[in-house]
Amino acid sequence: MIPVLAPLPQEVAVVLVLFQEFLAAHADPDGGPLLHDLYADDAPIALGGRLLRKGETDVEAFAQAHRRACMQGIGTLPVFDQVDLLAENVDEDKSAVVGWFRAIESGDGQSATVGLGIRRDGGQWRVGWCTVASDVQPWSYNQGLVQTLAEYPWMLSDQPVLPRSSLDASYYRLFRQSDVHLSFLPESRFSCHMSGGCCKFDYHIALPPAAQVLIDAIPWEDIKPALKGTKLEVRADGQLQLKDNHETCRFMDEQRQCLIHETLGHQPFGPCGVFPFAFAETPEGVSVSTSLVCGSVRNRLGPLLAERQFDVRERLFLAPVRRPNGFRLAPGLEIPWESFRQIETILLDLLEKPQVPLRQRLYAGNRLLHALRRNEPIDVGAWLEEPPGMLPDEYRETLRTYLARIFAWDRQGFTRLPKGMSLDLRHDRIRDELVVVDILRNLQFSKAYSYPYDLTTAHNLSILLYVLTGIMQSSIDGPLPDELWRELAALGGHGLLASLLPDSAPQELKEFLGSSEFGQWALWY
Ligand code: SF4
Incomplete structure (x- = not known):
């Protein structure tokens, strides 16, 4: 006897049919007008480099963009078939279904x-x-909409x-990651310990305008009502200011999450x-390098970077x-990449x-x-033992002036330094060397620094950072x-020391900071 199958609820049958229609129009270069019609008014659409809702788009512009994307992506865009329904979830008021x-x-x-x-839209x-x-999710229609909006970096990219x-974009995110070769420092480790340090550190964070569309869609009334209606300030360059220097991000909660x-x-x-x-x-x-602004990186907590490549x-x-x-x-002294890499490896x-x-x-790195610059013989072993020289007084004064200028920068961390601290450096007081x-x-x-400038300037700025560390440690007892x-860490890996050498800096200053003499004097300081 043939079993009698229970009829599919109407909403479930609709989700199946609509998905098949959607996939067909999606795959068809001429399917733009139908695809546009299939979308609900609040559906997220990337058009002309902006994240919009369907209701804000013009059908003609959408159809042209769809056709262009289909034609340019032949052979690369994903092609979906063999569709099976796994699960469905009908919203309580039956106004929306998730399949x-x-x-x-x-x-x-x-x-x-x-x-x-x-969802039902205009009948x-x-x-x-x-x-x-990654798997079937228990999302409501609205939760899925917010999750889809969060794909905006992939929706707006051409990679x-x-x-x-968003279907292609999310497929790329999960299954078409770049397979470029990654190299790491072997000791680098990281996992987030939610110190919140990065969200209140003294730098500004800017986001693209699409971030506002996502922020608007998050149900803040259920999460933190005070954030409802949050509008990020639009900067002169069109980017949105998530946080300014000296500011803690508004999206960090009391538990630093x-x-x-x-x-x-x-x-x-x-940026986050x-x-x-x-x-x-x-x-x-x-x-792939890591910022030691992060306490977990500084304390080498978490897995090795090489072990978290999907995430990286x-x-x-x-x-x-x-x-x-x-x-x-x-x-001004160009060298081949192979030499650059070899010298960088020796310095490391x-x-x-x-x-x-x-x-x-x-x-030894300085020597x-x-x-290398003068084609002189190399004897790293001897340089590692050579006694330090004496810095002439006039150079000491010039260096002091530089150092005093750096410590006068408007950086919140520097306010922790003792008032009127000495700029003397005691090399024997370098601590926490690791x-x-x-x-x-x-x-x-x-x-x-080695890319925008050169290896010698980068090494000199390392030396300067060593001197700054030493001065701080000489004037503070304990850690x-x-x-x-x-x-x-920000002066180092984030390149803040580059403000010593803006594009407008005179060429003699660039030559001076890129000379091995500068590095030598800084070490004799
Ligand atoms: S959005 Fe989140 S991760 Fe980014 S700065 Fe704010 S709290 Fe930190």
């Missing part, structure tokens, strides 16, 4: 879990959102190709998601990547010689750069407070 499907991407053979949120069922997730929708991260389960804001990582492109891949690659997508404009040994290795005083390790070395190795490996470590 979950298994879809196979025919090129990769990848099985993807796709969520589709539909019709329409698609409010469509996104790929690997312009997506047609990020409410954005907590609500979404991940961090869509680029990227921290504490920094990326530098090289001819061999990407160097997702952050790489969100990150601005440092790109070289040539490789230089010293100001020199820093890792715990049996040799740190000042001496920096000195190496000096000898942390200092980690900061200096990350400075070098991040290429924050440095966290604020000062953060300041030193």
Whole structure:
């Protein structure tokens, strides 16, 4: 006897049919007008570099953009077929339905879990959102909509190709990460311990305008009513100011948790998601460094970076990547990448010689750069033992002036230093050497100074950072407070010391700070 199957509830049948119609229009270069019609008025759409709601878009412009994306993405855009319904969830008032499907991407053979949120709109069922997730999620229609809006960095990017929708964008995020070769410092570790340090540290954070669309959609009345209606200030460059210098981010709660991260389960804001990582492109891949502004990095807490590559690659997508404009040994002195990499490796290795005083390790690096520039013989072993020289008084005064200027910068951490502190440096009072070395190795490996300037300038700025650390430690008994470590880390890996050398700086100053003599004098300070 043939069993009698219970009829599908009407809403469930609709979600199935609508998903199939949606996929067909989505895959068709001429399907733009139908796709536009299938979307509900609040559906998130990326158009012309902006994140909009369907109701704000023009059907003609949408159809043209859809056609362009389809044609440009032939061979790269995902093609979904073999769709099976896995689960569905009907909102209580039956005004919205969420369906979950298994879809196979025919090129990769990848099985993807796709969520589709539909709702009644103008008497019709329409698609409010469509996104790929790691698994079936218990989302309501509105939760799915917020999650889809959080895909905005992928929706607005053209990597690997312009997506047609949030469906493509979320598929890229989960399954089409860049496979570029990543290199790490072997000792670098990180996992977030929610110190909140990064969310109140003394720098500003800017977000793209799309972030406001996401902020507007978060149900703040259920999370923190005081944040309802939050509008981020629009800066002169069109970016949104998430936080200013000296400010704590408004989205950090009393338990130092990020409410954005907590609500979404991940961090869509680029600068927040990227921290504490920094990326530098090289001819061999990407160097991944970490910021010691983060206490977890400073204390080497968490897994090795090499063990969390999925996460690192997702952050790489969100990150601005440092790109070289040539490789230089010293100001104006170009060298091939292979030489640059080899010298950088020697400088990094020199820093890792715990049996040799740190000042001496920096000195050996300084002599190496000096000898390379003049084609002189190299004897690193001898330089590691050479006694330090004496700094002439007039140079000491010039250096003092520089150092005093740096300590006068408007940095909150510096307010922790004793008033009227001496600028004398006692090399025998360098403490917590492991942390200092980690900061200096990350400075070098991040290429924050060696790319825009050159290897010698970068090494000199490492020496300057060593001197600043030493002066602070000479004037404070006991361990440095966290604020000062953060300041030193920001001066290093975040490139704050570059403000000594703005583009407008005279060429002689650039030559001076990029000379091995400057580094030598700083070490004799
Ligand atoms: S949005 Fe979240 S992670 Fe970003 S600064 Fe604010 S609290 Fe921190």
